[in-house]
Amino acid sequence: MKSKIMAVTWMFLLLATVAYSQDVVQETSNAFRTGDTAKLVQVMSDKVQIILNGQQQQLAKDAAGKKLSDFFSRNKPASFSVIHQSQKGTSGYMIGQLKTQSGDFRVHCLIASNANKNKITQIRIEKL
Secondary structure: OHHHHHHHHHHHHHHHHHHHHHHHHHHHHHHHHHOOHHHHHHOEEEEEEEEEOOEEEEEEHHHHHHHHHHHHHHOOEEEEEEEEEEEEOOEEEEEEEEEEOOEEEEEEEEEEEEOOEEEEEEEEEEEO
């Protein structure tokens, strides 16, 4: 009986983690679709690695938000679609395509669990 309860508990925790990761992917997708950096900042880790056109920086999430805001001011989003996503254990990733008025971009986001909350730890944006 105890083993069944333990198995059900682990299954619930696993499903809750995957569901929360899906929420982060959905929120991130919506934020890229609209260029809403405030929503992106909400799902970022305290420190985020930002890679824009090959230039890499480790930034606090507020500074990362400003950097992305500058990017969106030069590249107004027209659409965003998730191409692939995956979750394994306490980490995951999302790959998407951002269409803007100035061209198309590939977006990679790494997601990691921190204090039982999934947060973005890296955003890479590359022109296609």
